[in-house]
Amino acid sequence: MKKRLFKFILVLMLIPIFVLSGCAKDEREKQADKDNTIILVDNVGRKVELPFPVKKAVVANRYNSELIRACGAINGVIAVDMGTAQDREYWKQFDPKNTIGKDAKDLNYEKIAELGAEVLILPANGSYEEAEKKLEPFGIKVFVISGYDTADFQNQITNIGKMFDKEKEAEKFIKYFNEPIEYIKKALKDVEKKKVYFESTTEYNTSFPGDYYANMINYSGGINIFEDAPKDMHGKKVDSEEIVKRNPDFIFKNVTPDKAIKGTGLYEAPSKELMDKTIEDIKKRAGWDETNAVKNNNVYTMSQFGHGGASKLIGAVYMAKWMYPEQLKDLNPDEIYRQWLEDFQGFKNLQGHFYPEIKK
CATH class of the missing domain: 3.40.50.1980 (Nitrogenase molybdenum iron protein domain)
Known part of the structure; x- marks a missing residue:
């Protein structure tokens, strides 16, 4: 009788331990799920x-x-x-x-x-x-x-x-991105900004506030000539006459090799002949010889592949250097582009994605 009573009491004593152990296991499983x-x-x-x-x-x-x-x-x-x-x-x-x-x-x-x-x-x-x-x-x-x-x-x-x-690798990448952007911003703080017309690979397809080219232009220190365009213009092709009227100081045009899927870029750079022809065709557009950009020979091409590097940082630094060479003497787009391709992508730096080349 005493033995049975002892066993009963022992079971009663162990029940809380089993319950607590089970609860602890449930909590560990929940935490494991949360950690995953x-x-x-x-x-x-x-x-x-x-x-x-x-x-x-x-x-x-x-x-x-x-x-x-x-x-x-x-x-x-x-x-x-x-x-x-x-x-x-x-x-x-x-x-x-x-x-x-x-x-x-x-x-x-x-x-x-x-x-x-x-x-x-x-x-x-x-x-x-x-x-x-x-x-x-x-x-x-x-x-x-x-x-x-x-x-x-x-x-x-x-x-x-x-x-x-x-996370450590991401922090390194963020630092690489921020340094040239901060330098451009500081160096151009009191400088009169250049007016920019940016054109995608499609003729007369440009940038409007809020689109994915707009911030690249802003970070370059330029002012988009369509910054104040009414909402009903956004997302549409623009009239050639309207571009002439707004008189850009610089024109930047995206180019991609003919064999690329429309609107995409390739590691292979467009040919020099294609870049030259693109610039000449722009200069020959009716009335464009009246713009400051064409008058001063400030028409530049960037490949669809090259300009988009590092979330369009690469396009921004080349545009900035083309527009403000004297104010941005310590900005080296070629080196920033080299770092992007070699250090962050694992590929050799390719020439021909930005044309004409930066003057040394």
Whole structure:
């Protein structure tokens, strides 16, 4: 009788221990789950809970893949879009026959699911809302990074560093970006700003406030001649006469090799003949000889590939140096571009992406 009573009392004493042990285990499991995810705010302000660290991302938009590679996290990307994969020399690790779609607006959701992706990364001008609906049943997260959005650079690189567990590398990249921008801003503080007409690879397709070229122009120290354009003009081609009327001091034109998919860039630079012809064609446009830019021979070309480097930092520093060579004597765009390609992308520096070359 006494033995049975003792056993009963012993069981009663052990129950709280088992319960506490079970609770502790539950808490440890909850913490482990928490440690395996991270909540970040993306480029369009969405709070997204991602697996941590991200190991199997698919990425749309070449600029995004470049930023990820600059942070040392490209091994966490398992597939990209065709606009990226087409550049066989620059993205040799990605198979053009195994892409996630043509571009950020034309995605193959079945392929993304088939690849077993954890997260789809795409820019704000892609179909991220549709992607979220299509990929939710597969448990695949959608996160917006817009590699062309210069103004949101620090937030986006910080996000990349966090999600891929590459925060030190991201901090190094942010420092590289900020130093020339701060130098330009300080050096041009009291300088009268030059008026800029920027044209994409499409004729008369220019920049308006808030678009992805606008901040590049601002960071270069220039003033967009369409800075005050009415809203009904935004996103549309502009009239040649309107450009002449607004009289830019400098004209910058994007160029890409003919074999590139429309609107995309290639590591291979456009030919000198194409750059020369582009400049001459601009100068021959009706009435453009009346602009300060043409009168003073201030017409320059940048490749679609080159200008977009480091979230358009590369385009900004070349434009700045072309416009303000005397005020920016310590700015060396060639060296900044070399660092971008060699130190952050792992490729040799290529000539021919910015034309004419910077005067030494």
